[in-house]
Amino acid sequence: MPLFALGRSGDHAARVTTHYEQLARQYDRRWSGYLQGTLTRLLKCLALSGTERVLDLGCGTGEFERLVMQQFGSVSMVGLDTTPAMAAVARQKLRGAPNVQILVARAEALPFRAEEFDVVVSASMVHHVRDARSLLVEGCRVLRRGGQLAILDWCRDFWHCGLLHYWWRASDPTYGRMYRLRELRQRLGEVGIRVQQADRFLVPPGYGLMCVNGIRAS
Ligand SMILES: C[S@@+](CC[C@H](N)C(=O)[O-])C[C@H]1O[C@@H](n2cnc3c(N)ncnc32)[C@H](O)[C@@H]1O
Numbered sequence: 368m369p370l371f372a373l374g375r376s377g378d379h380a381a382r383v384t385t386h387y388e389q390l391a392r393q394y395d396r397r398w399s400g401y402l403q404g405t406l407t408r409l410l411k412c413l414a415l416s417g418t419e420r421v422l423d424l425g426c427g428t429g430e431f432e433r434l435v436m437q438q439f440g441s442v443s444m445v446g447l448d449t450t451p452a453m454a455a456v457a458r459q460k461l462r463g464a465p466n467v468q469i470l471v472a473r474a475e476a477l478p479f480r481a482e483e484f485d486v487v488v489s490a491s492m493v494h495h496v497r498d499a500r501s502l503l504v505e506g507c508r509v510l511r512r513g514g515q516l517a518i519l520d521w522c523r524d525f526w527h528c529g530l531l532h533y534w535w536r537a538s539d540p541t542y543g544r545m546y547r548l549r550e551l552r553q554r555l556g557e558v559g560i561r562v563q564q565a566d567r568f569l570v571p572p573g574y575g576l577m578c579v580n581g582i583r584a585s
Pocket residue numbers: 383384387402406424425426427428430447448449450453472473474475489490491492495496
């Protein structure tokens with residue numbers, strides 16, 4: 368059995384949840400610079416008007432919801448996360464925001480009807496999933512035609528992220544997969560998203576990321 372397989376046996380989804388259950392209380396403090404750098408970038412790429420209904424897959428502690436509410440108090444948001452402790456931090460943080468709802472669910476099985484949202488986003492979550500297809504299919508199903516879907520995540524095109532990919536695969540049981548930009552574009556195309564904007568960027572001190580934004584074409 369390859370060494371990396373030892374740490375990857377068992378229920379992958381349960382390991383992700385256990386990891387974030389333990390991290391939830393310290394998450395915002397530990398990742399403050401990263402959150403600022405990634406989530407402002409995601410918000411900028413969306414160009415919201417303020418009237419949308421937005422779904423955030425893997426919303427974590429609700430930092431993206433907080434940021435959106437600061438600038439667009441009239442947007443209606445649903446943040447969804449598989450880890451109850453992360454969702455609890457988000458609910459506590461957003462208790463004064465009546466148009467934000469935080470749910471515990473998996474992004475691969477969304478509890479919504481088709482075409483309920485104008486915008487679907489996900490930040491720093493896709494690398495925890497082994498095959499992004501099922502969550503992209505679901506994200507696309509609940510997005511209206513012409514709506515926007517934006518994915519921000521680690522990008523394997525950066526040489527050091529390529530090394531991290533192999534390191535995490537061998538040592539981190541919560542790791543799923545890190546995509547190259549062209550691979551993510553292709554996955555999005557396969558589920559009916561016409562990519563309009565795709566950027567790679569670094570967040571200090573050197574996190575290598577990408578943000579891909581497109582429109583549901585069919
Ligand atoms: C690195 S955190 C990112 C949180 C937030 N989006 C942010 O940018 O701070 C990853 C989050 O994704 C959640 N997650 C992982 N896999 C998930 C899945 N399949 N469905 C829903 N949430 C998931 C984890 O519980 C965790 O809260």
